[in-house]
Amino acid sequence: MSSFAAGVIKIGVQAPITGKFASEGQSIDKAVRLIVKQYNEKGGILGKKLEVVTCDDEGKAVKAAICARKLVDEGVIAVIGSYTSTCAEAAEPIYYRAGVLQTSDGTSDTLVKHGYWTFFRNSSPNSAEAAFTAKFFLKKQHYKRIAAISDYSTFSTNLTNAVVENIKKMGGNIVYTGKITSGAQNFTPILTKIKSFHPDVIYFGGYYTDGGLIRAQMVQLGMKADFVGGDSNDNPEFIKLAGKAAVGAYLVNVPLPEMLPYDAAKKFLKAYKETYHENPASIWTLFNVDGLRAILYAAEQTKTTDTKKIADYLHNKLKDFPGITGPISFAPNGERIGSAYMAYRIGSDLKYHIVYKEK
Numbered sequence: 001m002s003s004f005a006a007g008v009i010k011i012g013v014q015a016p017i018t019g020k021f022a023s024e025g026q027s028i029d030k031a032v033r034l035i036v037k038q039y040n041e042k043g044g045i046l047g048k049k050l051e052v053v054t055c056d057d058e059g060k061a062v063k064a065a066i067c068a069r070k071l072v073d074e075g076v077i078a079v080i081g082s083y084t085s086t087c088a089e090a091a092e093p094i095y096y097r098a099g100v101l102q103t104s105d106g107t108s109d110t111l112v113k114h115g116y117w118t119f120f121r122n123s124s125p126n127s128a129e130a131a132f133t134a135k136f137f138l139k140k141q142h143y144k145r146i147a148a149i150s151d152y153s154t155f156s157t158n159l160t161n162a163v164v165e166n167i168k169k170m171g172g173n174i175v176y177t178g179k180i181t182s183g184a185q186n187f188t189p190i191l192t193k194i195k196s197f198h199p200d201v202i203y204f205g206g207y208y209t210d211g212g213l214i215r216a217q218m219v220q221l222g223m224k225a226d227f228v229g230g231d232s233n234d235n236p237e238f239i240k241l242a243g244k245a246a247v248g249a250y251l252v253n254v255p256l257p258e259m260l261p262y263d264a265a266k267k268f269l270k271a272y273k274e275t276y277h278e279n280p281a282s283i284w285t286l287f288n289v290d291g292l293r294a295i296l297y298a299a300e301q302t303k304t305t306d307t308k309k310i311a312d313y314l315h316n317k318l319k320d321f322p323g324i325t326g327p328i329s330f331a332p333n334g335e336r337i338g339s340a341y342m343a344y345r346i347g348s349d350l351k352y353h354i355v356y357k358e359k
Contacts, residue, residue: 008051009044009305011036011292012071012100014064014081014091017056020183020209023237024083027281029054031268031289032080034275035296045300057082061090068094076100077305078295080288085111085155092116101307103291105284107231108158112333117311120334122291122325123284124254124341126155129231130162132341132358133252137201137228138172140343140356145175147199147225149190149214151182151206159230160205175199180210187214188221195223205230212241219245226250228343235282239350251344254325256352257283265324283325290323294330297321 013032015025029052036050044050053074055067064087071079072094078101082088085108095102096116104111105123112121137143146167150160157179164174175197180187191214194202202218202225204211211233218227229238231253239246257269257280268289272280280286298313299305315334320327329337344352 007048009046009048009299010051010053010074010076012074012076012079012081013052013054014057014067014071014079014087015054015083016059016087017054019058019060021059021083021207023235023281024284025056025059027285028081028083028288030276031272031280031285032292034268034272035289035292038271039296045296046303046305050296057087057091059084059087061086064088064090065094067091072098072100077299077307077310078103078292080104080292082106083284083288084153085158086153089154092119095119099307101295101311103288103295105287105291106155108155109162110154110158112335116334117315118307120291120294120311120314120330121336122294122328123287123336124338125335126159126162129252129341130159130166132343133163133203133228133230134166134170134172135358136252136343136356137167137203138170141201141226143172143200143226145173145197145199146201146203147176147178147194147197148174148203148205149176149178149180149194150204151180151210153182153206155232156182156206156230160203163203163205163230180206180214182206182210184210185213187217191217191221191223194225195221199225201226201228203228203230204233207232208235208238209241212238212246215242215249216245228252239346246346246350247348249346250355251346251352252341253344254283254340255342256344257286259354260286260325262322262324262326264322268324286324290325290328293323294318294321294328 068091085106088104088106343356
């Protein structure tokens with residue numbers, strides 16, 4: 001199971017370096033390279049230097065499969081990525097068959113249901129976010145008429161369906177469900193239709209590239225309903241796309257990078273800004289970095305690049321590893337244990353303000 005290359009240990013990055021999720025993919029790549037640089041300055045691991053090999057999957061499933069084959073052929077022992085569940089899932093079986101470790105921030109519940117020992121999720125699943133979102137809607141906001149829309153991606157569909165199911169289980173009233181075509185630019189036809197149902201809120205379980213436009217076009221249509229976006233609306237581009245309409249929008253996600261209380265987080269964010277003169281694109285960058293750090297730590301502890309032994313350590317022996325995003329442990333199916341979702345409202349200062357979190 002070892003892909004130990006002579007002289008170096010190769011780490012793969014599979015991420016959308018170009019395309020509509022480029023800001024997230026580029027941030028993940030930069031962060032991985034920063035961590036690898038830090039390790040190499042200390043001598044690498046196991047007496048070998050680390051080397052990063054990046055493949056641009058453009059956020060597309062077909063490209064993801066191509067990237068997976070390329071990175072396997074390059075001899076990487078582990079791959080960080082991808083950003084989207086769709087791409088992570090398309091690559092999963094290829095890494096599994098090759099015995100290459102994969103860690104992704106993808107939140108689709110299906111990612112851990114294949115039984116691949118090579119896969120580790122470094123974020124929280126849609127099911128945890130969905131349960132939190134339903135409580136926010138019904139216990140905090142007391143919405144009486146709820147509309148929910150997604151795009152056609154695996155992530156968006158699964159998250160939105162899970163939110164709807166949780167709301168129904170809690171006795172909430174769903175007045176409309178529908179889908180948009182991601183990247184369509186003009187969402188006024190579906191928004192006009194939704195407006196006729198007089199919802200208190202529109203939930204959108206898709207990506208910021210569409211979410212920002214949906215929010216802007218809601219306001220243009222004079223819709224009074226709130227907008228609540230799922231975790232992948234959490235990106236600076238959301239506010240740029242929505243403009244002034246971003247004010248008053250709600251987003252559900254785990255804590256923002258600057259809210260993380262951990263020493264590892266403060267050190268990493270400081271180093272990232274000093275190196276790149278900007279902040280990471282979002283919390284997803286930090287989740288991916290934590291996946292890498294956990295794998296490298298496991299390799300050091302097991303003193304091997306045998307991926308089967310590293311995976312066994314991650315599954316059974318890694319307990320509360322001090323991650324940038326909090327303590328890291330993995331369940332036997334590769335699921336990260338624990339979550340800490342919050343709901344934010346974008347204020348007139350265009351900053352996020354916490355309005356709800358579970359105790």
